[in-house]
Amino acid sequence: MVIDTKLCIGCADCVVACKTENEVPEGYCRDWIAEATSGTFPDLSLEYRSERCNHCDSPPCVHACPTGASFVDEESNVTLVDPDLCTGCKSCIAACPYDARFVLPEGYVSKCTFCIHRVREGLDPACVSACPTRCMHFGDLNDPQSDVSRLLRTRSWKVIAPAAGTEPNVYYLT
Amino acid sequence: MEELITTQKLNPHIDPVLHIWGWEVPVYLFLGGLAAGLLLLGAISVLRGEDGRPTAQRLLAAVTPLLALGMGALFLDLEHKVNVFRFYTAFVVTAPMSWGSWILLVAVPVNLLLVAATARSVWPGSMAGLEQRVPALGRLASFSEPRTRVLAWSSVVLAVAVGIYTGILLSAYGARPFWNTAILGPIFLVSGVSAAAGAIQLVSRSQGERRWFERLDVGLLVVEIVLIGLMLVTMLSGPLQTRQAATLVLGGPLTVAFWVLVLAIGLLLPLALETWQLRGARLPAFLAPLLVIAGSLIFRFFIVEAGQMTGWIAY
Known part of the structure; x- marks a missing residue:
């Protein structure tokens, strides 16, 4: 996923779309908006970011899960949780540097799935589809002709907390 | 550096500060460490053939109940x-919690067999009566006795594994800078053995045995204090996240908890009392060992809390 911070206005439509699409219970969220201010007054800059699970290439949540409930889907490289295997031990939550996971009232862990059910049907994740500024892009980074690959080749970008060593797959164009 | 404000991010127990583990996990880690310590000291006593220090061998029987209690606390924590x-x-080689689950599964039967192997020498009277009522116990003792040394050596290895595991469980979380140092494993092991030495002193009726474990405990407390000091040094000489994590106890919100509760009351006070007793002072016999055990529990509550207060992103 690639998100253009120059276009994001922090409207939280992505958050509402996610809650609606995935029936996220009230009081919980799979994605959120971060307002990042940097610099020193009066030389400040503000950046809006739509954040979520980074579906890392080296996912510490998967490594820390004692039952195999957290896993990387081989077909899509998306990190998912199997509720039938999850004990709710919260090891994956402790392991995630992005605090992207939470426990549902039912007792198992939940998080962003990149709307894998939509992606398998050839659709974009709900957040990407709903974004009114078209700041969000979703695709296959292994395909050099995909939108996301071309954006990363032509624009400067960053990832969140790269030093955590998780090799995140949500990129922010700067 | 950037200042972050988030909207819509208010997941229970995650935001604004991570608090996924309450009293259950520190209690589990404490009971696991205490059980590991008792198993280690008991097994060493068996290997050395020590008749003068029977309590360490008697308390081998407390290991499995303590582990069961600990696992009960962990069960309560499961959502x-x-x-x-x-x-x-499943066995997930990268997950310390998975290692711990399987190690505990092996430790329990090995401990029970070691108890059976030593039962006739440790409880000669009671065992004779029990064998008459439950002949299977006698057969189990007869089966275990010729294997005592193998069981004791296995217990030493398993005790060290369980003791270190209780610390590695936390230190493996790279996302929590306060935990992310491998020295936590040895600290938890030493703390667990120290608590076990305290428990033996509490239960023992022999002055000589109490004195022996008091001397051992003094050494263990010194080692623990040095290791905790080294942990802070490691954190302060590490990357930004661990340096920031260290400030929790160096002027931050856990400063008093660390210096007063963990260090002064949990480690230095029992160390001073035990040293004083070894030099001939007459103090209530239960005081120092009780403080050692309480200190071990407080330390785990502190560490579990501190780690959850640290992370990579200041949401």
Whole structure:
């Protein structure tokens, strides 16, 4: 996923779309908006970011899960949780540097799935589809002709907390 | 550096500060460490053939109940309890919690066999009566006795594994800078053995045995204090995240908890009392060992809390 911070206005439509699409219970969220201010007054800059699970290439949540409930889907490289295997031990939550996971009232862990059910049907994740500024892009980074690959080749970008060593797959164009 | 404000991010127990583990996990880690310490000291006593220090061998019988209590506390912490059996339908080599589950599964039967192997010498009277009522116990003792040394050596290895595991469980979380140092494993092991030495002193009726474990405990407390100091040094000489994590106890919100509760009351006070007693002072015999055990518990509460207060992103 690639998100253009120059276009994001922090409207939280992505958050509402996610809650609606995935029936996220009230009081919980799979994605959120971060307002990042940097610099020193009066030389400040503000950046809006739509954040979520980074579906890392080296996912510490998967490594820390004692039952195999957290896993990387081989077909899509998306990190998912199997509720039938999850004990709710919260090891994956402790392991995630992005605090992207939470426990549902039912007792198992939940998080962003990149709307894998939509992606398998050839659709974009709900957040990407709903974004009114078209700041969000979703695709296959292994395909050099995909939108996301071309954006990363032509624009400067960053990832969140790269030093955590998780090799995140949500990129922010700067 | 950037200042972050988030909207819509208010997941229970995650935001604004991570608090996924309450009293259950520190209690589990404490009971696991205490059980590991008792197993280690008891097994060493068996290997050395020490008749003068029977309590260490008697308390081998407390190891499995303590582990069971600890696992009970962990069970209470699980949010999806119906799936608890899933710990034993997988072995995930990268997950310390998975290692711990399987190590505990091996430690319990080995401990029970070691108890059976030593039962006739440790409880000669009671065992004779028990064998008459439950002949299977006699057969179990007869089966275990010729294997005592193998069982004792296995217990030493398993005790060290369980003791270190209780610390490695936390230190493996790179996302929590306060935990992310491998020295936590040895600290938890030493702390667990120290608590076990305290427990033996509390239960023992022999002045000589109490004195022996008091001397051992003094050494263990000194080692623990040095290791905790080294942990802070490691954190302060590490990357930004661990340096920031260290400030929790160097002027931050856990400063008083660390210096007063963990260090002064949990470690230095029992160390001073035990040293004083060894030099001939007459103090209530239960005081120092009770403080050692309480200190070991407080330390785990402190560490579990501190780690959850640290992370990579200041949401």
